Structures are given as structure tokens and as C-alpha cells.
Amino acid sequence: MLGSTERRVLIIFIFAAVLIIGFISAISLYTEHNQNISAGKKYNSQLTELSLKLLRSQLDELSIITNDYAKWDATHAYINEKSNKFTEANFSLSSLDSLNVDAVAIFDVKRNAHFINGRVSNLGDVPFEEHLASIEPEYRRLTQKGVLFHDSSIYLFVSAPISTSSGSQPSNGRFIFLQEIDVKATEMVSNIIGQKFHIISSSVKSHFMPINNHVLWKLVKHKQVVESHSYIGQYLISKDAGYIMPVTIQLISAREPLNFGRSLVRTLPYFVAMLLLPCVMIYLLRSHITRPIRDLIDWLNQVDGSQLAEELKPFKHSDNAEMGDLSEKFSSIYNNLYQQHQFSQILLYSISDFIFTVDHQGNIDYCNPAATEWLSVSANKLYGQSFEFLISNKSQETPGPSNWLYRAIHSGSEYSGISLIRKFGEQEEYEWMEIQVSPMIKAADEPMGALVILRPKADYSS
Secondary structure (H helix, E strand, O other): OOHHHHHHHHHHHHHHHHHHHHHHHHHHHHHHHHHHHHHHHHHHHHHHHHHHHHHHHHHHHHHHHHHHHHHHHHHHHHHHHOOOOHHHHOOOOOHHOOOOOEEEEEEEOOOOOOEEEOOOOOOHOOOHHOOOOOOOHHHHHOEEEEEEEOOOEEEEEEEEEEEOOOOOOOOOOOEEEEEEEEEHHHHHHHHHOOOEEEEEEEOOEEEEOOOOOOOEEEEEEEEEEEOOEEEEEEEEEEEOOOOOOOOOEEEEEEEOOOOOOHHEEEEEEEEOOHHHHHHHHHHHHHHHHHHHHHHHHHHOOOOOOOOOOHHHOOOOOOOHHHHHHHHHHHHHHHHHHHHHHHHHHHHHHOOOEEEEOOOOOOOOEEEOHHHHHHHHHHHHHHHEEEHHHEEEEOOOOOOOOOHHHHHHHOOOEEEEEEEEEEOOOOOOOOOEEEEEEEEOOOOOOOOOOOEEEEEEEEOOOO
């Protein structure tokens, strides 16, 4: 059976636990959702960059093939003396298909076309002679790679200078291969990355765009859309000068929707803990708080309100942190009350005597009405004043006030005697007084003070 305190604490604890766990779970789910979306978008961008690298590898492979044909002695000889047998044997449509090449073009150094063939629509409209127009002169003698935009299609192109296998003869033309980035090429990339990859041309005219190593191209995120089961990213390719290539790259990557069941399983330990913690809470509450409080109440009930006992029995939970501190504090208060009770009894029988109590520093912290009347000073003004400052001893045979207080406070011994006393404010008037000084313990954790009683001896003579 739960007590009222236990019940209230338990209700507060369960309410707080449900509120905190619910809040943490909601924040956790929200954070996880955002992190998953952010990670999915980042992964989509990384896959797009990987896809472009795969296309770049196709361009590199095409470059190897192009340079091989450009360095044939037969190709070099063909520029000097045309031979249909050479082109039919090596660059027929079936030969191009076997090379996975869509078109071939051979030009001399004056940009005159010697041979063009391939499976490219409107091949005659391709401006082959202009493919080096945007290349700086110092780079035109090198192999050039890039893309061709033609009839809404995109082609990889490689243009290599024609020379002999030994390289002893100067270049006498350019050899060009074209390879379309068609559905087959994008499906190959899609199969490698495991996602859907598309590349779409937005060019309205046929033109070549070289991709040189000395020019920095970078992928620019255009738009990313999050759908229930996928991330759709659209990207552009820009040059260091700010030019945007007329293509749109789209990559659709799979998205795993938020699994509330899995999230619930993750939060299940929290709810199990919420069920177990109240039991632990009740046990600890009862062991360390409510039961010690009940015992403290029973312990306090041993004190009869109408009569003060000389001592209290020890509290059995005195080592129980706050309960122990509370019992010690009550004991201290009780002992102070008991001493005040004893002190009040003394006052009843010594009302005409001058009574002072001083602390461990010799400062007054109490005086009775007779003492204030004798000194002609109010009690409030006396509190905190040095007792030695108010009283002086003219007798040579007896010790002074400092000696009385030292014996009581530091030695714990009593003093009694008769001395000729002068009070503060009097210059010549002295009177004989009987003096009693006793040590006084105020509390266990406080330094010792002293009780001083002065009794006038008008009939005394030395």
C-alpha cells in the first residue's frame, strides 16, 4: 500500500518520465528523418559524380582506340593518297559497330574532309571542321576529347593528330571517332551504380565542346526532390568561367522510408525502463525517505511537549544523509532549548544579580535586565561588545576579566572571587562584587562560551 507521499512522487515521476521519453523519442525520430534525407541527398550527389567518372572512363577508352588508328602508317598514307580499299576494310558500318563507335571522320591539315561515315542522323550536318575552333592554338596539335551535341543527342568525341607509328613524319591531318551516349550507355552506368542514371541534352544546335584537363569542370546541384521511395537529383555541369554545359543529368536513387516499427523497437528499452523504474523508485523512496521520516516522527514523539527530558535517545537513521542531518539539527535545537530552560531557572533565583553570557571570543551575546540597568545601556547595544571593554578590575590581588574568560573558554574551568570592579563610563567609582565565571557549552558544533555572574557586595571591605 502506497502512502500519500509515495503516491504523489510516483505520479510525478511517471508523468515526467512519459513526457521526457516522449519528447526524446519525437526529437530522435525527427532528427533521424532529417539525417536520413540529408544522407540520401548526399549519396545521390556522390553517385552522380561516380556516373560521370564512368562516362569519362568510356571517353578515355575511346581516346585509346582513336590514337591507335591515328598512328597507323596506313592512315597517314591515306591522307596523302586516298584508298577506298583502306576505308572499306577498316571503317565500314559493321567495322564501326564492332568497335562500338558510331561515326568516323578523317581530315587533312587544311580541314578538308577525306572520309566521313557512321550511324549518326544527319551526319552531313555535323561541323567536323569546327571541332577545334574553341581550342587554343598551342593545344590544337594534341589529342582533344569532349562531347558533341547534335540532333538532341550527345556523343563522346576524340580527335587525334594523324602521324606514323614511329612518329618520324609530321602530322598531316586529324582522325575523329564519335560514340553516342545512348540508352545502352546510360543503362550500363545504371547497372554499375545500381540506380537509374539519365543524361539529357538541351542544346538546339550542333556543336563540339572539348573537355580539356586544364579547364575545371564541376558538378552543380540544380534540384533535388525527395519522394516516398526515391531521391531524384538533377545536376548541371559548369566550367570555371561560369559556362553551363547544355545537359541535364538526372539520377534517381532508392530511398528507404522511415520504419516506425524499427524506431519503436529502438525506443522499446526506454519504455521497459519506464516500467521498471517506478518499482525501483518506490523501493528507494521507501527505504531512504518515507520510512526514515516515519521513524523520525516516532523519535520526535518521545519528547513530551510539557516537559523537557535531559537527553534524547539516538536516532537510528543518524547516518542516513538528510535524515541524519535533520535529527542532528533537532538534537542541537533541543539541547539549546534545554540549556535555555536551565538558564531561565537560574534567572528566577538570581534576578538581582548581573548576568552575562559571552561567546568564544569574549563578546556579549546575552545579559539580564539587572545588568543593563546597572550599566545604563540597552541590551541591543551591549550585544557583540567585548566583555573586557565594559568591566575593569582595580584589585591587585585578583585576576582581571581577561583571565576569568580565558579560564572558562579555553581551559574549561570555573572562577569565583571578590574584586573591586569599575564599570564602563565611570572614572572614579568602584564597588566590591562577587564574581562567578563558568564555561558554557551552547551546542555540540559551536565553540565554548562562558557564563558570568556579578553580585554586588556592599557590606564587603578589604
